[in-house]
Amino acid sequence: MSDTRAHPSRRTLMQMGAALGAASLVQGTARAGEAAPAAGADEKLSLKGKTIAISVAGTDHFFDLKAYQAQVETVKELGGTPIGLDAGRSDKALVSQLQTLVTQKPDAVIQTLGTLTVVDPWLKKLRQAGIPVFSVDLPSTNVINTATSDNFSLGAQLALQLVSDINGRGKIVVFNGFAGVPVCEIRYTELKTVLKYYPEASIVQPELRDVIPNTVQDAYGQITALLSKYPEKGSIAAIWSAWDIPQLGATQALIAAGRTEIRTYGVDGTPEVLALVKDPNAPAGAVAAQQPAAIGRTAVLNVARYLNGDRSLPSQTFLPAIIANKANAAEVQRQLGQA
Amino acid sequence: MPPSATDRGFEALPGVALPDPAADPEAWLAGGVKNLAGLRSAGSFLLVLAVLAVFAAWVPAFLGTANLGLILAQSSVLGILGLGLTLVLITGGTDVVAGGIDLSLAGTLGLSAAVFAGLNQAGVGDAACVAAALGTGLAVGLVNAVAVLRLRIPPLLATLASMNICAGLELVITENTTISAASPLIDGLGGTGPLDVPVLGYLLLAVAFLFAASLRLTPLGPRAYAVGAHPEAARAAGLSMSRYRAGSYLASGLSGGLAGIASVAFLNSATGGSADMLLPVVATAFLGVVFSRRLVPTVTGTLLAALFVGSLTNGFQLLHVSTYWVNGIEGALILAVVGATAASAKGHAA
Numbered sequence: 001m002s003d004t005r006a007h008p009s010r011r012t013l014m015q016m017g018a019a020l021g022a023a024s025l026v027q028g029t030a031r032a033g034e035a036a037p038a039a040g041a042d043e044k045l046s047l048k049g050k051t052i053a054i055s056v057a058g059t060d061h062f063f064d065l066k067a068y069q070a071q072v073e074t075v076k077e078l079g080g081t082p083i084g085l086d087a088g089r090s091d092k093a094l095v096s097q098l099q100t101l102v103t104q105k106p107d108a109v110i111q112t113l114g115t116l117t118v119v120d121p122w123l124k125k126l127r128q129a130g131i132p133v134f135s136v137d138l139p140s141t142n143v144i145n146t147a148t149s150d151n152f153s154l155g156a157q158l159a160l161q162l163v164s165d166i167n168g169r170g171k172i173v174v175f176n177g178f179a180g181v182p183v184c185e186i187r188y189t190e191l192k193t194v195l196k197y198y199p200e201a202s203i204v205q206p207e208l209r210d211v212i213p214n215t216v217q218d219a220y221g222q223i224t225a226l227l228s229k230y231p232e233k234g235s236i237a238a239i240w241s242a243w244d245i246p247q248l249g250a251t252q253a254l255i256a257a258g259r260t261e262i263r264t265y266g267v268d269g270t271p272e273v274l275a276l277v278k279d280p281n282a283p284a285g286a287v288a289a290q291q292p293a294a295i296g297r298t299a300v301l302n303v304a305r306y307l308n309g310d311r312s313l314p315s316q317t318f319l320p321a322i323i324a325n326k327a328n329a330a331e332v333q334r335q336l337g338q339a
Numbered sequence: 340m341p342p343s344a345t346d347r348g349f350e351a352l353p354g355v356a357l358p359d360p361a362a363d364p365e366a367w368l369a370g371g372v373k374n375l376a377g378l379r380s381a382g383s384f385l386l387v388l389a390v391l392a393v394f395a396a397w398v399p400a401f402l403g404t405a406n407l408g409l410i411l412a413q414s415s416v417l418g419i420l421g422l423g424l425t426l427v428l429i430t431g432g433t434d435v436v437a438g439g440i441d442l443s444l445a446g447t448l449g450l451s452a453a454v455f456a457g458l459n460q461a462g463v464g465d466a467a468c469v470a471a472a473l474g475t476g477l478a479v480g481l482v483n484a485v486a487v488l489r490l491r492i493p494p495l496l497a498t499l500a501s502m503n504i505c506a507g508l509e510l511v512i513t514e515n516t517t518i519s520a521a522s523p524l525i526d527g528l529g530g531t532g533p534l535d536v537p538v539l540g541y542l543l544l545a546v547a548f549l550f551a552a553s554l555r556l557t558p559l560g561p562r563a564y565a566v567g568a569h570p571e572a573a574r575a576a577g578l579s580m581s582r583y584r585a586g587s588y589l590a591s592g593l594s595g596g597l598a599g600i601a602s603v604a605f606l607n608s609a610t611g612g613s614a615d616m617l618l619p620v621v622a623t624a625f626l627g628v629v630f631s632r633r634l635v636p637t638v639t640g641t642l643l644a645a646l647f648v649g650s651l652t653n654g655f656q657l658l659h660v661s662t663y664w665v666n667g668i669e670g671a672l673i674l675a676v677v678g679a680t681a682a683s684a685k686g687h688a689a
Contacts, residue, residue, distance in 0.1 A: 051659075081659070083656070083659050085656065089612065090612050090615055091517075091606050091608075091610040091612060092416065092602070092605065092606065092612070092615075092616075093652075095605060095606055096413045096652060096653075097656060099409050099412075099413065100406075100409060100413075100652075100653050100656045100657065101656075102405075102409075103400050103401075103403065103405060103406040103409060103657065104400070104656065104657055105400075115517045115608070115610065117517065117519035117607055117608050118517065118519075118606050118607060118608055118610060121529075121607055177515055177516060178516075179516060180516065180517045180519070180608075209514050209515045209516065211515050211611075
C-alpha cells in the first residue's frame with residue numbers, strides 16, 4: 001500500500017503509513033486513500049498571501065478539534081493566514097459566520113461538519129460570490145472537494161464487525177440523532193444495508209437520539225433507562241452510534257450496570273473510546289478510527305493545489321480509516337500515536 | 340459629573356481616551372468598557388461610534404450596505420426577542436430581581452420555531468404555520484402573565500419555569516433533531532430585499548418601528564412607563580397595573596413567536612440550541628438601557644444594543660479576531676451596564 005499518495009506532515013505520514021500497513025492485517029479494512037491527491041517532497045505548495053477561512057461547527061470533540069487544529073496549522077505552515085471561526089455548536093453562529101465571509105471575501109473557505117440543510121444555502125452563496133469552498137466531512141454539491149474518511153466502507157465494515165460479534169442475531173440499540181449530518185447518515189445507511197442480510201438481527205424501536213452538548217451524560221442516562229426495560233442478560237446484543245461520544249456514555253453505563261455482555265460500536269477513534277476497546281473487560285466492541293488531523297491537513301493541501309491552478313481535484317478525497325476491535329486496538333492505538 | 344453635562348454632553352469627548360486599538364485590543368476593550376460604565380449614555384454612544392469607526396477604518400467593507408444589511412439580519416432574532424423583553428422591563432420595572440423579566444423568551448423562540456417547522460414538514464400552509472407559531476408565543480405569554488399576576492410568583496422564577504416548559508415541549512416536537520423547513524414565506528424572509536439588505540433586517544426595523552410608534556404615539560407608552568417606574572403614581576391615577584403587566588407578557592410572548600419564525604427563515608430549519616440565546620437577550624435589553632438618556636429601557640436603545648452586539652460579532656470576524664472574544668465582551672458589557680444602572684439608582688436614592 002505504498003501508493004497511498006498521502007501527503008501529510010512527516011509525523012502523520014508515518015502514522016498513516018503504519019495505519020495502512022496494519023489495515024492490511026485487519027479483515028475488511030478501509031480502502032486506502034482512493035483518489036488521494038498526489039503530494040510529496042517535490043511538490044512545493046504555498047498559500048503565501050492567501051487568507052483561508054476555517055469555519056467549524058464546533059470544537060468540543062476529539063475529531064472536530066484535531067481536524068480544526070490541523071487546518072489552522074497547515075495554513076500557517078504554507079505561509080497563509082487562517083481565519084479561525086468556531087461556531088461553538090450554535091447553528092445561528094455558524095450561519096452568521098458563513099454570511100459574513102461573503103463580505104470578507106477570503107481566498108477560500110473550508111467548512112468542517114455541520115447540518116447540511118442549515119449550512120448548504122450559505123455554501124452556495126459563497127460559491128456564487130466566486131469564493132472557492134472546500135469542506136471536511138461535509139459532502140455537498142457546493143464544495144469543490146471534501147476531505148473525509150470513506151464513510152461508506154467504514155460504515156459497512158463497522159456494521160460487519162458488529163454482526164460478526166453477535167453472530168448475526170439479537171437486538172441492536174441505535175443512536176440516530178444526527179440524520180442531517182451527511183457522514184452520520186451514510187454510516188447509518190450502511191448499517192441498515194448490512195442488517196438487511198441478517199434477518200435475525202433487528203434494531204430496537206424507537207431509536208435513541210444522541211444530543212450535543214452533554215452527549216456522554218445523556219447517552220449514559222438513556223442506556224441506563226433502557227437496561228431497566230430490558231433487564232435480562234442477552235435481551236440486547238449491541239449498541240451502535242454514528243460517532244463514538246455516545247458510545248463512550250453507553251459503554252460506561254453498561255459497565256456501571258454490570259451488563260458487559262452487550263457490545264458497543266461507534267466511529268471516530270476518540271482516545272478514551274479506543275482505550276475501552278482495548279480493555280478486554282470493557283464492553284466496547286469496536287470503533288472505526290479516523291485520522292482527523294490528516295483529514296484536516298488534506299483539506300488545506302487541496303485548497304493550496306486549487307489556488308495554485310490545479311483543477312483536477314476529485315469531489316472527495318478519502319483518508320483511510322481503520323476498524324479497531326478487541327484484537328487489534330493496541331496496535332491501532334500505537335499507529336495513531338495514542339499509545 | 341453633573342448629570343446635565345454627561346447626559347447631553349459631547350463635551351465628554353476628551354474623556355473618551357481610547358488607547359490605540361492596534362497596540363493591544365484587550366486593553367483597548369477594557370478601557371472602552373470602563374468608559375462605558377463611567378460616562379453612561381453619551382459615553383456609550385461615543386464608545387459605540389469609536390468601535391464602529393475602528394472596524395470601518397480597518398475593513399472598509401464593514402460600512403458597505405451589503406454588510407450593514409447582514410448585521411441587521413444577523414441581529415434580527417436577537418433584536419426581536421430583546422424588544423419583547425424591553426416591553427416587560429418598561430412595565431415591570433428594571434429591578435433585576437423584583438422587576439419585570441421574561442427569561443422564557445429564548446425558550447419561546449425555540450418552541451415556536453419547532454412548531455413552525457414541524458407543521459411545515461407536515462405539509463401545512465404558511466398562513467397556518469405563522470398562526471400556530473405566533474399562537475404558541477401568545478400562549479407562553481399568557482402562562483407567564485397568569486403565573487406572575489394571578490399566582491404572584493416572582494417573574495424571575497415564573498418565566499424560568501415556563502422557559503423549561505418550552506424547552507421540554509420543543510424536544511417533544513423535534514426529538515432533538517433539526518427539522519428543515521421550506522416554503523414561499525421562508526424563502527421570502529430569508530431572501531434579500533431592496534438595497535441589498537436581507538428581508539430579515541427589514542423585519543427587525545419594522546417590529547422596532549411598530550413598538551416605538553405604539554409607545555410614543557399612543558397613551559400606552561407613558562402609562563406603561565408609569566406602571567413600571569412609578570407604580571404608586573400609576574395606581575393613584577387609576578391605571579390597572581395588572582392589565583398593563585399582563586399585556587407586556589403577552590406582547591413579549593408574541594415577539595418570541597415572531598422571532599421563532601425569523602429563526603426558521605435564518606437557518607432554513609428549526610434547530611436546537613435556542614437556550615443559548617437567553618443570556619444575549621437579557622444582555623441586549625439591559626445594554627439598551629445605557630443607550631437612553633434617562634437610563635430607562637427604550638425601543639431605540641434595545642435596537643441599538645442588538646445592532647451593536649451584532650456588529651461586534653461581524654466586525655471582529657472581519658478583523659480576523661477569534662469568535663471567542665465576543666462572548667467575553669458581552670459578559671463584560673452586562674456587568675458594566677447593570678453596574679451603571681445600579682450606581683445611578685443609588686445616586687437618586689441618596
